[in-house]
Amino acid sequence: xxxxxxxxxxxxxxxxxxxxxxxxxxxxxxxxxxxxxxxxxxxxxxxxxxxxxxxxxxxxxxxxxxxxxxxxxxxxxxxxxxxxxxxxxxxxxxxxxxxxxxxxxxxxxxxxxxxxxxxxxxxxxxxxxxxxxxxxxxxxxxxxxxxxxxxxxxxxxxxxxxxxxxxxxxxxxxxxxxxxxxxxxxxxxxxxxxxxxxxxxxxxxxxxxxxxxxxxxxxxxxxxxxx
Amino acid sequence: xxxxxxxxxxxxxxxxxxxxxxxxxxxxxxxxxxxxxxxxxxxxxxxxxxxxxxxxxxxxxxxxxxxxxxxxxxxxxxxxxxxxxxxxxxxxxxxxxxxxxxxxxxxxxxxxxxxxxxxxxxxxxxxxxxxxxxxxxxxxxxxxxxxxxxxxxxxxxxxxxxxxxxxxxxxxxxxxxxxxxxxxxxxxxxxxxxxxxxxxxxxxxxxxxxxxxxxxxxxxxxxxxxxxxxxxxxxxxxxxxx
Numbered sequence: 001x002x003x004x005x006x007x008x009x010x011x012x013x014x015x016x017x018x019x020x021x022x023x024x025x026x027x028x029x030x031x032x033x034x035x036x037x038x039x040x041x042x043x044x045x046x047x048x049x050x051x052x053x054x055x056x057x058x059x060x061x062x063x064x065x066x067x068x069x070x071x072x073x074x075x076x077x078x079x080x081x082x083x084x085x086x087x088x089x090x091x092x093x094x095x096x097x098x099x100x101x102x103x104x105x106x107x108x109x110x111x112x113x114x115x116x117x118x119x120x121x122x123x124x125x126x127x128x129x130x131x132x133x134x135x136x137x138x139x140x141x142x143x144x145x146x147x148x149x150x151x152x153x154x155x156x157x158x159x160x161x162x163x164x165x166x167x168x169x170x171x172x173x174x175x176x177x178x179x180x181x182x183x184x185x186x187x188x189x190x191x192x193x194x195x196x197x198x199x200x201x202x203x204x205x206x207x208x209x210x211x212x213x214x215x216x217x218x219x220x221x222x223x224x225x226x227x
Numbered sequence: 228x229x230x231x232x233x234x235x236x237x238x239x240x241x242x243x244x245x246x247x248x249x250x251x252x253x254x255x256x257x258x259x260x261x262x263x264x265x266x267x268x269x270x271x272x273x274x275x276x277x278x279x280x281x282x283x284x285x286x287x288x289x290x291x292x293x294x295x296x297x298x299x300x301x302x303x304x305x306x307x308x309x310x311x312x313x314x315x316x317x318x319x320x321x322x323x324x325x326x327x328x329x330x331x332x333x334x335x336x337x338x339x340x341x342x343x344x345x346x347x348x349x350x351x352x353x354x355x356x357x358x359x360x361x362x363x364x365x366x367x368x369x370x371x372x373x374x375x376x377x378x379x380x381x382x383x384x385x386x387x388x389x390x391x392x393x394x395x396x397x398x399x400x401x402x403x404x405x406x407x408x409x410x411x412x413x414x415x416x417x418x419x420x421x422x423x424x425x426x427x428x429x430x431x432x433x434x435x436x437x438x439x440x441x442x443x444x445x446x447x448x449x450x451x452x453x454x455x456x457x458x459x460x461x462x463x464x465x466x467x468x469x
Contacts, residue, residue, distance in 0.1 A: 003242060005317050013311035013469070017253050023312075026252045029245050030317055069316070 006031060006075035008066040010082040014054040021050045023065055024072075031073040038102070039072035045094060059086030067095050071102055079111045084119075092116075096123055117206035127205070131213045141205070148208045151179045153198035161198045168211040180211045239322055246318055246326025250305065258334060261297035262341060268293040269345075269361055276357045288361050294338060299386040299393075302331045306394025315469035324391075324464050328457070331387040339380025346379070347371045367441050377446040385453040392460035399467035 014023055024043070028034045043050060046064040048057075054065065063085050070078050084092050100123055103110060114120055127144055129137035137144065148168065151158050158177040169180040185193075185200055193200045203211070250258070268290035276288075306327055314323050346362040350371070354360050363369065367378050397405045423429060439448065 003238065003317065007316060009315060012315055015253070015308040015312055017257075017308075018312075019253075022252050026249050026312070027316065029248055029252070030313070075317070 003032065004076045005079070006070055006073040006077070007079045008070040008081065008083055010063070010066075010085050012062075012066050014065075016055060018054045019051055020048050020054060020057070020065060023054060023069065024050075027069045027073060031075055033074035033076075035072050035074055039068055042068040042071060042098065045098070046091060060088060060091060061086075063087050064091060071098060074102075074106055074108065077109050077111070079113075081113050082115070083112070084114065084116060092119060096120065099123065117209055118204050121205040124205075129209055129212065136212060137209070144208065145202060145205065146184060148180060148182050148203050148211065149185050150201050150203050150207075151181055151193065151198050152176065152201070153196065157196040157198050161193055161196055161200075169214065180207070239319075239325070242318060242322035243325035243329060246309075246313055246323050247330045249309065249313060250327070250330050257301075258330075260301050261294045261334075262338060264297040265291070265294035265338075272359060272361055273355065273357070276355075276359045288359065289364050290361055291342070291364055294342070295383060295386050298331075298335060298338065298383060299390045302387050302390025303393045303397070305331075306391050307398050310394070310398050310464075310467065311469045314467075320465050320467070324395075324461055328388065328391050328460075331391060332384055335383035335387045336380060339376060339383050342379040343371070343376045346375060365441070367445065374442060374446070378442055381446045381449050381453075385449045385456070388453050388456045388460065392456040392463065395460050395464035395467060399463050 018026075020043070024039055028036055028039070046061075046068065048061060048064055048068070052061075054062070057065065063083055064087065067080075067083050067087075070080055070083065084095065087095065096119065099110065099112075112120060112124070121141075124141045127137055127139055127141050128135060139147075151161055153161075153176070155172060155175055155177040158179050162179050162181055165181040165183040167179055168182055171178050180203060190200065272288045272290050309327065310323060314320055318326075342362060349355060349360065349362045350369075360366075369375070396408060400408055423432065436444075
């Protein structure tokens, strides 16, 4: 089982005398499905210096080495533990693009833990939210997205619309209220909202997670895991 | 035995072999570091002995100890460093332990052979023409017999297995824990010494030792701590966190 697993952790350690090319060579030995050509193309794309000692890499380059190993390992179960640390926006986008493209060609299970929820919102199929060690969401991503909406409009109208739903969060300025609501919004509900003069919009995955976790005693940065 | 168990065993051997091959990733030359240290010490000794007029005396040098120390330290460092990477990514602790120990023991067999060959050369050349008994400092390896090979090799295997144990222990307990562990061991050792003195048993121990031949100690009794270190190394490593 372990032989078919690849676990890239944020604090992945490498032997002190390793250079980038050594880490790749070692990974090639460790993973039966390793794709060397793909690994080399990723190294080029992330602009990793092959002959530089790993301990001299920047935080971002170090993360990139982990990303290259995780992707090129093609392990049936690949776990990325916050693989983006220190990566700039361009490199993160590159990672997400390559992950999606490679997943399409070589379907496998990828577990990605992250704090940057909106960045991966379009990638994930299944969402697990762990808040202070407790699993609070375990849901298919698409179903989760429809479950929480933002209702905006006159205070009384929004209150009336929210009556049959769970209010996760509410703010308001003067006569205008913004309620974050949990519960499916079907066609009938949309018609009701229109009649009341309430605007209903879906919230982003990140807002959803925030509103689900802020009820906790101490609000902490939520961690999202997706497979 | 079920076929699954056979599969598992074959795959464990395969995984251990992978771990072994990992040690050649940076440079195969690293495996001979202790030999380089030894040859360095030998070269220095040759120079000193040929420069000085020590040849008239019955010259010997403890320089051969350098390979034992170097092997201990390189194995220690190697296990400590490779564990996080290898086990962190996907190797089992079992495969890592077997693979690392196998490489280290093969290394010591190789070094034992090299020491044996140099010892034979030393005898054949009249101790390098300098009366320098570098490869036979305590007179325990007088001939080219299998016993001489064992006198060199068994203690090498011991320091190697001890190195694996120390590497595992420093990994598992961290720097502070490892220091505390060393202090505790020294205290325990001191306690044992005190106890022996208290019951006045030194004479008995000295008598027992004098009845053992030095080569019996080097090739036989050394196996006891070797087995202890090997078992202890595995027990410590199987709970270490990468």
